[in-house]
Amino acid sequence: MIYDITQPLFECVVFPGDPKPEKIPLRRMTEGSAYNLTSMSLCLHNGTHVDAPFHFLQDGKSINLLPLTKFIGPAWVEHHAGDVTAEDAAAILARAAASGTGAEKRILVKGPATLSLEAARVFAAAGIDLFGNESQTVGPENAPAAVHRVLLGAEVVLLEGIRLAQVPDGAYLLNCAPLNLSGCDGSPCRAVLLDLGAFCGAASRKEGDRTAIAQNRSNGPASLPLGAPCAAASAVNTPASGADLSSGADADAAPAREGTGAPPSSAQS
Numbered sequence: 421m422i423y424d425i426t427q428p429l430f431e432c433v434v435f436p437g438d439p440k441p442e443k444i445p446l447r448r449m450t451e452g453s454a455y456n457l458t459s460m461s462l463c464l465h466n467g468t469h470v471d472a473p474f475h476f477l478q479d480g481k482s483i484n485l486l487p488l489t490k491f492i493g494p495a496w497v498e499h500h501a502g503d504v505t506a507e508d509a510a511a512i513l514a515r516a517a518a519s520g521t522g523a524e525k526r527i528l529v530k531g532p533a534t535l536s537l538e539a540a541r542v543f544a545a546a547g548i549d550l551f552g553n554e555s556q557t558v559g560p561e562n563a564p565a566a567v568h569r570v571l572l573g574a575e576v577v578l579l580e581g582i583r584l585a586q587v588p589d590g591a592y593l594l595n596c597a598p599l600n601l602s603g604c605d606g607s608p609c610r611a612v613l614l615d616l617g618a619f620c621g622a623a624s625r626k627e628g629d630r631t632a633i634a635q636n637r638s639n640g641p642a643s644l645p646l647g648a649p650c651a652a653a654s655a656v657n658t659p660a661s662g663a664d665l666s667s668g669a670d671a672d673a674a675p676a677r678e679g680t681g682a683p684p685s686s687a688q689s
């Protein structure tokens with residue numbers, strides 16, 4: 421099972437004061453062009469997105485400098501309504517750790533919850549990689565700065581504006597990798613949760629092991645095994661710079677479109 425926990429970008433909830441995302445048609449086949457081509461304008465904190473330390477800390481890391489292991493790995497989903505206190509945060513971490521999956525490194529709170537400053541300190545002290553919630557910010561909407569500084573100061577990535585209504589509480593494999601945006605304070609992402617049993621065990625195991633996984637699943641997430649794909653997810657390599665890798669493809673595509681007006685031979689980038 422794959423849970424898409426991402427808002428549609430152009431229909432997303434916009435944080436008060438931020439610009440709205442905008443789709444800008446550049447070429448349309450309905451208007452005689454050989455292809456459709458679209459540009460867009462957006463705030464990096466529109467919709468479902470991740471915050472980098474640079475968002476609230478002038479000397480903090482920008483989004484491209486954070487290792488992908490922050491964004492990809494086991495995560496814990498738990499419903500909470502109202503303020504998340506320090507005691508709540510400690511209890512959530514304990515339940516996540518008891519799953520035996522490593523999910524306590526990435527905490528996703530489901531429902532109308534507001535992270536308190538004290539709870540942020542608990543998560544920061546625990547050294548988690550990521551905290552996410554359904555709000556467009558983390559902390560009180562009228563005063564989110566202190567909570568942001570505590571978490572981002574500890575290089576805890578913030579995943580904001582997710583949608584968890586369809587996701588049962590428990591442990592999953594999260595992927596919310598950002599775009600490789602040099603020097604930026606955040607990035608939109610396509611956040612998904614994968615069922616740990618299906619994706620991290622069954623695909624790489626023999627039939628007998630599948631039976632064991634099914635039995636473990638019936639016992640709840642506490643005994644779910646992590647297979648090779650999950651181990652691999654914690655060892656993702658990040659290129660030092662994406663610029664060299666992408667510029668070649670762009671350079672090839674641009675003349676075909678812009679120079680001759682002819683459609684490129686392959687799909688648009």
Ligand SMILES: [Zn+2]
Pocket residue numbers: 465469470471556557580606
């Ligand atoms: Zn943000």
